[in-house]
Amino acid sequence: MIKQMYAMFDSAAKCYYTPFAFNQEAEAVRLFRTTLTNDGPIRDHYADYHLFCLGEFDDSNGVLTGFSEPRRIVSGHELHETLPLKPNGAIQFDEDSSQVEHIGT
Numbered sequence: 762m763i764k765q766m767y768a769m770f771d772s773a774a775k776c777y778y779t780p781f782a783f784n785q786e787a788e789a790v791r792l793f794r795t796t797l798t799n800d801g802p803i804r805d806h807y808a809d810y811h812l813f814c815l816g817e818f819d820d821s822n823g824v825l826t827g828f829s830e831p832r833r834i835v836s837g838h839e840l841h842e843t844l845p846l847k848p849n850g851a852i853q854f855d856e857d858s859s860q861v862e863h864i865g866t
Contacts, residue, residue, distance in 0.1 A: 762784070763818070764784055766816050769811065771814055790835060793810075795842060797810070808837055
């Protein structure tokens, strides 16, 4: 099966994080969104981070094929705009499940 390879780019440090593979772009975006909500430096500096698709990985033969240039998927700033925030700027969590509530649900 062909999987897409994704990586976060830190524009302040000017480097990519270790790539990860997913079957669908939506899975990579979900992981990136979750990473933005976790306590730590990525949440604190969300505007510095961007998600890119780097290429493809064929898990049947182990071949990695990179794109000529990484393809930008979404920025931390764009995703942060969609997160439900409390008045103090903290991310609003669902008290029952500790999951981020999606706007419009």
